Amino acid sequence: MASLSSKPFLTGFASSLNSDFPSSFSLHLSLHHRLPNIRLQIRAAGSSYGSHFRVTTYGESHGGGVGCVIDGCPPRIPLSETDMQLDLDRRRPGQSRITTPRKETDTCKIFSGVSEGLTTGTPIHVFVPNTDQRGNDYSEMSIAYRPSHADATYDMKYGVRSVQGGGRSSARETIGRVASGAVAKKILKNFSGTEILAYVSQVHNIVLPEDLVDNDALTLDQIESNIVRCPDPEYAEKMISAIDAVRVKGDSVGGVVTCIVRNCPRGLGSPVFDKLEAELAKACMSLPATKGFQFGSGFAGTFLTGSEHNDEFYIDEHGKVRTRTNRSGGIQGGISNGEIINMRIAFKPTSTISRKQFTVTREKEETELIARGRHDPCVVPRAVPMVESMVALVLVDQLMAQFAQCNLFPVNTDLQESLLPRLEPKEVLF
Numbered sequence: 361m362a363s364l365s366s367k368p369f370l371t372g373f374a375s376s377l378n379s380d381f382p383s384s385f386s387l388h389l390s391l392h393h394r395l396p397n398i399r400l401q402i403r404a405a406g407s408s409y410g411s412h413f414r415v416t417t418y419g420e421s422h423g424g425g426v427g428c429v430i431d432g433c434p435p436r437i438p439l440s441e442t443d444m445q446l447d448l449d450r451r452r453p454g455q456s457r458i459t460t461p462r463k464e465t466d467t468c469k470i471f472s473g474v475s476e477g478l479t480t481g482t483p484i485h486v487f488v489p490n491t492d493q494r495g496n497d498y499s500e501m502s503i504a505y506r507p508s509h510a511d512a513t514y515d516m517k518y519g520v521r522s523v524q525g526g527g528r529s530s531a532r533e534t535i536g537r538v539a540s541g542a543v544a545k546k547i548l549k550n551f552s553g554t555e556i557l558a559y560v561s562q563v564h565n566i567v568l569p570e571d572l573v574d575n576d577a578l579t580l581d582q583i584e585s586n587i588v589r590c591p592d593p594e595y596a597e598k599m600i601s602a603i604d605a606v607r608v609k610g611d612s613v614g615g616v617v618t619c620i621v622r623n624c625p626r627g628l629g630s631p632v633f634d635k636l637e638a639e640l641a642k643a644c645m646s647l648p649a650t651k652g653f654q655f656g657s658g659f660a661g662t663f664l665t666g667s668e669h670n671d672e673f674y675i676d677e678h679g680k681v682r683t684r685t686n687r688s689g690g691i692q693g694g695i696s697n698g699e700i701i702n703m704r705i706a707f708k709p710t711s712t713i714s715r716k717q718f719t720v721t722r723e724k725e726e727t728e729l730i731a732r733g734r735h736d737p738c739v740v741p742r743a744v745p746m747v748e749s750m751v752a753l754v755l756v757d758q759l760m761a762q763f764a765q766c767n768l769f770p771v772n773t774d775l776q777e778s779l780l781p782r783l784e785p786k787e788v789l790f
Contacts (some may be wrong), residue, residue: 412761414433416536426532433547440477444486450742466488488539512692534746537746561618614740616704616740617747643750646750671685680697716729762779
């Protein structure tokens, strides 16, 4: 027999329905006749991503800490906190004048899934404590909704919310994504030489021309050479000035993060509903403050004709099928073709600003609000490692899916490339 049972409803709610209702009651729904021998299970929604390499994040901005659980990580991979800390340091608050002044070291600790420096194949638990909470900064927000923030919609959905720092809607939740993404990036790099690099290509109305960045030669050092994470020094200064201009006024601006993937294995992604670009879009758009996603030629491609847009094929000096142009963005038919994958993710201006705004209270009264707290005047510099991490989580999950389905038996070497890494005998860990 299958059944769904709720906890007792609140007294006030029951009384408002019918004065004859008891002060508390339970709802029991019998499905015995319609669904025999089926056990129904309700799972918490929205905090996990991936099928083969599955990540669940947890924690809230002003709670005890945040982190993640990584399930499905291959065993015998060298892994330590140091592997994750580099990207966590790129994401952490307080790193420059154009980020939130909240001071957190974001030092991570691995509690399970690693033994003697190697992954064991069991769930990896990563934890980062919160050390600089200021819950009192959010007293006004417990009453009034911040415009364009998740305060109102969390109340609409759950009927309750974590007021301090925005709870799960805070960008602090992304610590778990970045930690797990660092593991995914290491797997991809070691397996196929895959590199994932993101950078800021726009802040407000300062747009970096695409021809100023060589995607084949771009390096992490170029991106990290300035606080805004734009690889062109001249445009980086313009972007920093644009952020400074609104920061001193208590306002904010948005921007665009561009991400490229080099040496992505061919064949990742599946037709129809699980196309690679669809998975990338979902993953990137799940990040806080995202408002748009483009890959390849994007919306600009709509201004071209088919003859102008098509990527013609040729055979390179190694006998591989390549394309002369890359308007497809490294993905065709929802499947990676081996060319550089490129995408752009738009981020809105930070919702929480220290300027007076009109809003309403939880009691549905109109009011004015000047939000307090510490917030980024522009989120895109710190969003760079977040984007890289989500792209890595998609690709490692798709890599494992491709290996399981299409490389379980010998491949058709006339058309396919084997996904088996070419290791020297001394490199094999088993």
